[in-house]
Amino acid sequence: MADLYDVRGLRLSLADMTRKPLFGAAPRLEILKGLDFTIPQGAVMGIVGGSGSGKSTLGRVLVRLLEPSGGSVRFDGVDITHLDEAALRPLRRRFQMIFQDPMSSLNPRHRVGTLIAEPLKLHGFDDVAGRVARALDHVGLPAGFAARYPHELSGGQRQRVGIARAIALEPDFILADEIVSGLDVSSQAQVLNLLEGLVRELGLTLAFISHDLSVIRRLCSRVMVLHHGVIVEDRATADLFDSPQAAYTRELLDAIPLPDPDQVWA
Amino acid sequence: MLDGRGSVKRRAGARLWLSAGWLAVLVLAALLAPWITPKDPLAQDLFLGRLPPFWETGAEPGYYLGTDSLGRDVLSRILYGARLALIVALVAGSITCLLGAGLGLLAGFLRGWVDVLISRFIDIWMAFPPVLFSILLIAVIGPGLGSIILAIVIIDWTRFARVVRAEAMAQGAMDYVASARVAGRGRLGIMLREILPNVLPTIVVLLTLEMGIAVIVEAILSFVNLSISTDDPTWGGMIAEGRAAVYQAWWVLVFPLITLFLTVLSFSQLGEGLKDRFDPVLR
Numbered sequence: 001m002a003d004l005y006d007v008r009g010l011r012l013s014l015a016d017m018t019r020k021p022l023f024g025a026a027p028r029l030e031i032l033k034g035l036d037f038t039i040p041q042g043a044v045m046g047i048v049g050g051s052g053s054g055k056s057t058l059g060r061v062l063v064r065l066l067e068p069s070g071g072s073v074r075f076d077g078v079d080i081t082h083l084d085e086a087a088l089r090p091l092r093r094r095f096q097m098i099f100q101d102p103m104s105s106l107n108p109r110h111r112v113g114t115l116i117a118e119p120l121k122l123h124g125f126d127d128v129a130g131r132v133a134r135a136l137d138h139v140g141l142p143a144g145f146a147a148r149y150p151h152e153l154s155g156g157q158r159q160r161v162g163i164a165r166a167i168a169l170e171p172d173f174i175l176a177d178e179i180v181s182g183l184d185v186s187s188q189a190q191v192l193n194l195l196e197g198l199v200r201e202l203g204l205t206l207a208f209i210s211h212d213l214s215v216i217r218r219l220c221s222r223v224m225v226l227h228h229g230v231i232v233e234d235r236a237t238a239d240l241f242d243s244p245q246a247a248y249t250r251e252l253l254d255a256i257p258l259p260d261p262d263q264v265w266a
Numbered sequence: 267m268l269d270g271r272g273s274v275k276r277r278a279g280a281r282l283w284l285s286a287g288w289l290a291v292l293v294l295a296a297l298l299a300p301w302i303t304p305k306d307p308l309a310q311d312l313f314l315g316r317l318p319p320f321w322e323t324g325a326e327p328g329y330y331l332g333t334d335s336l337g338r339d340v341l342s343r344i345l346y347g348a349r350l351a352l353i354v355a356l357v358a359g360s361i362t363c364l365l366g367a368g369l370g371l372l373a374g375f376l377r378g379w380v381d382v383l384i385s386r387f388i389d390i391w392m393a394f395p396p397v398l399f400s401i402l403l404i405a406v407i408g409p410g411l412g413s414i415i416l417a418i419v420i421i422d423w424t425r426f427a428r429v430v431r432a433e434a435m436a437q438g439a440m441d442y443v444a445s446a447r448v449a450g451r452g453r454l455g456i457m458l459r460e461i462l463p464n465v466l467p468t469i470v471v472l473l474t475l476e477m478g479i480a481v482i483v484e485a486i487l488s489f490v491n492l493s494i495s496t497d498d499p500t501w502g503g504m505i506a507e508g509r510a511a512v513y514q515a516w517w518v519l520v521f522p523l524i525t526l527f528l529t530v531l532s533f534s535q536l537g538e539g540l541k542d543r544f545d546p547v548l549r
Contacts, residue, residue, distance in 0.1 A: 065444055085452065092450035105441035109463035118459075119449035169449075 004076055004173055004205045005039040005062065011070030012057060031057045033229040034071065039173075039207060044199060046220030046237065047209045048252065054229040055209050056100075059175045062207060063097045064088055076172065093123045096166035100178040102158035106150040106165075112136075113146030116165050123169060135168035139194060156187030160194065167198060173205045180215065192219060213256050217241055225249050282539030285532035292529060296348040304328050305339035307346045307499050312337055316515040332517040334507060340518060343499035344525050350493075350500050351529065353411070354484040358418040359477035365419060366426025367469050373427070374434025375457045385431070388424045396421045400483065404492045411494055414487055418480050426472055430465055437464045467541045474537030478530035485526055501526045 013028040020026035031054045039045050049055045060066045061073065064080055072081045075095060080088065099105030106115055116132045125131060133143050139160040150158055159179060166174050176195065180188040196219060199206050210216050216223055216237070223240045225233040225248065232246040244250045295302065305328065314337040320330050331340040373384035400417040407413050437443070438461060446456050481501075487493045488502025501522040508519030 060444075063448055065447060085447075089450045089452075092448065095448075097445070097448045099441045099445060101441060105445045107442040107446075107460050107464070109466075118446075118451075122450050122455075165445075165449075 002041050003038040004041045004043075005037075006074040007035055007037050007062075007071070008074075009071035010035040010058075010061065010068055010073060012054075012061060012066065012068050031229050032061070032068075035229075035231055037224060037231060037234055039205060041172075042203060042205055043222055044206045044208060044220045046216035046223040047207060047226060048211060048213060048216055048223060049226035050211060050252075052228075053226040055211075055226050056177055058226065059097070059177050059207065059209050062173075063095050063175050065097075093119075093169045094171050095173040095175070096169055096171040097175045097177065098159075098162045098166050098179045101182055102155065102162045103150065105162060106158060108150055110149075111146065112141075112148050112150065112153070112161050115150070115161065116146075116168050119165065119169055125169075131168055135164040138167060138198065139164045154187075155183050156190060159183060159187070159191050163191070163194065163198070167202065167204075170202075171204070173207070175207045175209070177209045178211070181210070181212070188215075195219070213241075213252055225252065279539060279542060281535050282543055285535035285539060288528055288532040289536060292348050293352060295345045296352050299345045299349060303339075303342035303345050304330065305342045307338060307342040308497060310336045310338055316511070316518075318515075319517050319521075331521050332515065334504070334518045335511050335515065338499075340504070340521055343504055344501070344522055346499045347501045347504065347522065348525075350411070350498065351481050351484060351526075354414055354418070355477040355480045355533070358415040358480040358483075359473055361415065362419045362422045362476055362480075363426055363469065363473045366423035367430045367465075367472075369423070370427035370430030371434050371457060371462065371465065374431035375438050375461055376453070377435075377438075381431070384427065388427055391424050394421075397486065400487065401490065401492060404487065409487075409492050409494060414484055414493060417487070418483050421483075422476060422479065425476065426469070429468060429472060433465045433468050434461055437461045467545050471537035471541050474533045474540070478533035481526065481530055481533070 010032055011034055012032040013030045015026040016029035017026055047055045047058065061068055068081055072079055080091065113132055116135055117128050120128045120131055132146060136143055136145060141157060141160055180191050183191060208220055220237050223237050224231055227248045233240060233249050244253055314326060314333050315335050317326050317329050317333040318324055319332045329339050333339055369384050373381040400421055403417050404413050443456055443460055446460050484493060485502030488500035489506045493500050493502060504522040505519055512519050
């Protein structure tokens, strides 16, 4: 299968303002240190790593919210590494993102209907009202929710709106950045089930960023483990969980709490 | 999935109704002044000088709030004074708001050199003492309605610019801005469609405060006789005249002062009340 993303030697450094001298430029802080990987069409790619491993930064580079300082990112054959906003705009429809915190990623002044409709209008879709209704239906929200404001929804419902907003554009790729970490366990399960179903139904390519390996194991076909801005492992999920190669991966795996069948309720 | 969150309504509160009510009365009085004032506000009658308000002994019928030392009806002058006060409040407040909020939004959202330029300009601007600056300005360009408005705009735009800049910066860091970028919206679109609606409640509160301030500034300038021509009644001018005779005729000072006080208070409370009522985000 063809590769949707082809990333070569990706580097990203940001100015470290905490160590900026009074005069002169701040030292550069390397976040991503030369990453090489591909995301095949139709794959569900898990990206794991601890805090500060660079996984969210990597995600933001993939949807070009950040511009890499080195290397190249090709999306479906097009080099998007240094494209400017105007040149990116027609491509934007094809890679979408679902954010970690649905409260801050949904504009509190717009109704749910508007939130989903606006991107559609920007990209010149026809039958916007119908598409909004279908997107809401897809994520299991009643059509009446279009008239609500984000603060009138629960956390799980808000995250569904975030998903509806992304899939309404019929993208090829969706980046999900820690989308269940802010939800309670039952909402997590619901949102994950929903996402799983949508990926299969719509034939999406998905990158799923998480620090929770049990979630990754359930959802992803392939896992990339990041540690301090370097890929330490990039393999099929089953292989990774059966025989982790890198020491860091083993550490992460050991951190998963396993249910103990012998334990009884006291 | 359906729950009651969509049907939560908030009470408007007495604050909004009282302040809006007072301002509505004032607007009506200003619009209808020629028809509802009991006397000609400019007519002098030295035989009727310093008449007390209606409940005191020695009051003349028809002069409800008494007369000043030249025999001019206090109530009629207050009603006519409302015209100037409201025109200044609305026009100067709006222009100040547009200029200040516009610059603040640009600085806070675009950041970079635009922000540096506008922020340094604000810093420099705020180093001028405002009252002296306005008096100097009017002394140079001459008194008149336009001069008052210009003085208020030139002095007070920084009030909007600073607050709106800070607010736009905070909003610009929110994920919904990144989300709009992912959706393919341009910078101008993000500023006007995403950030502006979130800064608007702050702007409305500032605008109503500014209208109150404009009324005060106009009164101050009238007090030092730098407002419009001295014939036309202004609240500040009445207070200045009343001050001279406060031991003989307290009403000439007190009634315009109460009107001014209630008006400025109503403007500030109107802003707070509107914010409470129309902010869709329950904070």
